[in-house]
């Protein structure tokens with residue numbers, strides 16, 4: 425049987441991983457500045473995470489949500505403490521799309537309304553409502569099309585106010601990535617996030633922070649929206665939450681009341697996923713990874729800004745992007761093939777860095793050295809031999 429061919433892949437087979445490094449099946453080592461697509465938060469095969477999952481596996485891997493699962497409460501307590509939101513409620517699922525699907529659905533149940541505000545270049549996942557709120561017609565199937573979503577320009581307070589002045593009473597939710605990932609590392613201004621908070625409060629709409637990529641410590645704060653000093657009503661989470669074990673969830677503000685049957689899932693909140701997610705939070709706490717991401721990220725960003733060929737270096741913590749000028753358009757391929765470094769991309773020419781939160785100065789320095797060498801090499805290749 426053939427695999428359904430939907431991914432343009434690099435011809436590399438990764439056989440082993442540790443910390444911020446992976447090794448291919450020939451034993452070649454690679455530095456991972458891509459974090460397996462922002463998923464690796466505490467480092468590949470972190471020993472505490474491995475041990476937590478292994479121990480749990482020998483006890484019980486799964487039972488349905490029809491019985492008490494104490495690990496879910498332990499996870500909720502830990503998440504409440506680490507995120508600084510002990511009064512929020514936790515609903516567990518399995519992926520980022522599912523988290524957003526549940527967040528949007530919950531907002532509609534809660535308000536009894538249908539209109540959702542999303543933003544240009546947003547990416548919220550590939551399930552029906554999440555993909556409808558994603559600004560990429562190429563991945564929206566005809567059946568997912570709905571007139572209930574409006575895309576406003578990102579960071580445009582005037583457009584936001586205009587929308588709420590006309591449609592505030594019909595608006596169920598505003599959903600935003602505080603840093604757009606797939607959209608190319610675009611950072612929301614504090615003023616814009618504060619305006620969303622104010623207008624949602626004024627009109628009884630639900631503020632959904634999609635923290636699937638920018639959250640869980642990546643920005644240097646637990647939630648990226650924390651940097652603007654605002655509380656969302658619902659936070660969606662996945663990626664870094666399990667460090668590679670599939671787990672997602674939403675944190676729900678206390679004023680949104682649950683009701684039996686409102687949301688549900690077979691696999692969400694299973695024993696193994698809770699063990700993995702607890703291990704991640706324990707390591708984040710023990711190794712002070714929010715501070716680590718902030719410190720390494722600030723230093724790395726300053727170093728990147730000092731490289732004149734890189735344009736518009738931006739981001740927060742360890743979610744960093746920069747634009748490549750035309751003469752460096754093959755930089756990512758060179759970094760991978762010759763310097764053995766994985767990076768992420770966003771169209772048309774953005775390099776996205778999404779490493780583990782405990783990348784550290786040494787590995788970040790190794791990346792910078794290779795980056796400078798790769799840029800110099802590309803410039804030499806572009807210079808005619810007779811000059």
Ligand SMILES: Cc1ncc(COP(=O)(O)O)c(C=O)c1O
Nearest residue numbers: 519520521547548549605636637
């Ligand atoms: C901001 C954001 N939201 C949602 C998703 C969807 O997550 P998943 O692929 O786990 O469904 C992604 C994935 O890249 C994302 O970046």
